Amino acid sequence: xxxxxxxxxxxxxxxxxxxxxxxxxxxxxxxxxxxxxxxxxxxxxxxxxxxxxxxxxxxxxxxxxxxxxxxxxxxxxxxxxxxxxxxxxxxxxxxxxxxxxxxxxxxxxxxxxxxxxxxxxxxxxxxxxxxxxxxxxxxxxxxxxxxxxxxxxxxxxxxxxxxxxxxxxxxxxxxxxxxxxxxxxxxxxxxxxxxxxxxxxxxxxxxxxxxxxxxxxxxxxxxxxxxxxxxxxxxxxxxxxxxxxxxxxxxxxxxxxxxxxxxxxxxxxxxxxxxxxxxxxxxxxxxxxxxxxxxxxxxxxxxxxxxxxxxxxxxxxxxxxx
Ligand code: A3P
Numbered sequence: 001x002x003x004x005x006x007x008x009x010x011x012x013x014x015x016x017x018x019x020x021x022x023x024x025x026x027x028x029x030x031x032x033x034x035x036x037x038x039x040x041x042x043x044x045x046x047x048x049x050x051x052x053x054x055x056x057x058x059x060x061x062x063x064x065x066x067x068x069x070x071x072x073x074x075x076x077x078x079x080x081x082x083x084x085x086x087x088x089x090x091x092x093x094x095x096x097x098x099x100x101x102x103x104x105x106x107x108x109x110x111x112x113x114x115x116x117x118x119x120x121x122x123x124x125x126x127x128x129x130x131x132x133x134x135x136x137x138x139x140x141x142x143x144x145x146x147x148x149x150x151x152x153x154x155x156x157x158x159x160x161x162x163x164x165x166x167x168x169x170x171x172x173x174x175x176x177x178x179x180x181x182x183x184x185x186x187x188x189x190x191x192x193x194x195x196x197x198x199x200x201x202x203x204x205x206x207x208x209x210x211x212x213x214x215x216x217x218x219x220x221x222x223x224x225x226x227x228x229x230x231x232x233x234x235x236x237x238x239x240x241x242x243x244x245x246x247x248x249x250x251x252x253x254x255x256x257x258x259x260x261x262x263x264x265x266x267x268x269x270x271x272x273x274x275x276x277x278x279x280x281x282x283x284x285x286x287x288x289x290x291x292x293x294x295x296x297x298x299x300x301x302x303x304x305x306x307x308x309x310x311x312x313x314x315x316x317x318x319x320x321x322x
């Protein structure tokens with residue numbers, strides 16, 4: 001077994017040495033990202049992704065929660081978890097009250113063992129990922145798993161991602177110029193970028209298999225959460241009964257998962273995500289403003305024009321508006 005492990009590790013090293021690399025802006029020589037199958041990612045997530053591509057066996061009941069970072073992942077995870085576990089927990093016992101939503105759903109790129117254990121023990125059938133559609137383990141597609149995908153206005157994603165990266169690295173805005181982050185992002189160089197390609201991959205798949213892939217937009221969900229939560233529950237096979245609707249179950253889930261509620265919980269104010277890891281992330285960094293249009297406070301007119309032009313070119317013919 002040790003031999004196999006050595007072979008595996010050296011095969012991984014060969015893969016990484018052959019990939020295009022780029023050091024993250026502001027971090028000269030550190031925070032290396034690799035371009036694998038058309039998308040940039042950090043080594044830690046890519047190792048897990050490659051392993052999952054090799055060995056992960058999906059079950060048809062698995063539901064995949066997918067997104068590019070900073071598009072509303074935390075919110076979508078909370079909602080899906082609350083919908084699926086509503087018979088197990090109520091508003092006073094939900095794990096969402098004591099754990100950041102990221103710890104309620106195992107992450108394909110990091111938590112393969114936990115996912116396999118869930119399969120064995122008929123646990124909660126939820127899996128999260130940031131992988132591009134074309135990089136998903138084939139088994140997820142072959143098993144016809146349901147996939148829910150969220151995307152968000154690109155300009156707000158850029159600002160949200162900028163602050164996230166900056167805060168993880170504990171850098172001030174002066175030490176982490178927005179411009180540098182902005183121009184890398186536009187070139188597709190951001191974690192799981194190019195953002196436009198990430199969206200396009202899932203969009204195309206949702207056109208081909210609309211009964212398997214639900215495409216959600218952060219801004220729409222904010223405007224009419226009730227409609228989207230109802231649709232989400234139906235889509236993943238956990239529809240609300242008439243009695244539940246009358247009893248206000250949908251409203252309770254929306255309230256539980258709201259930014260106001262989650263961001264004020266002690267665990268999300270002072271807790272840490274993956275505290276045992278070298279870069280553990282303070283939960284509060286996942287909850288910033290949750291406002292639409294914050295980009296206006298950061299973009300110059302030239303930046304706005306650049307992104308609008310790029311978006312127009314990239315998403316031409318899809319009808320998608322970012
Ligand atoms: P801002 O940085 O614009 O505030 P992700 O969850 O994909 O990392 O995205 C993070 C963004 O979602 C952040 O946006 C964060 O504030 C916002 N967010 C986190 N929890 C939310 C919730 N429950 N409802 C709405 N938005 C939320």
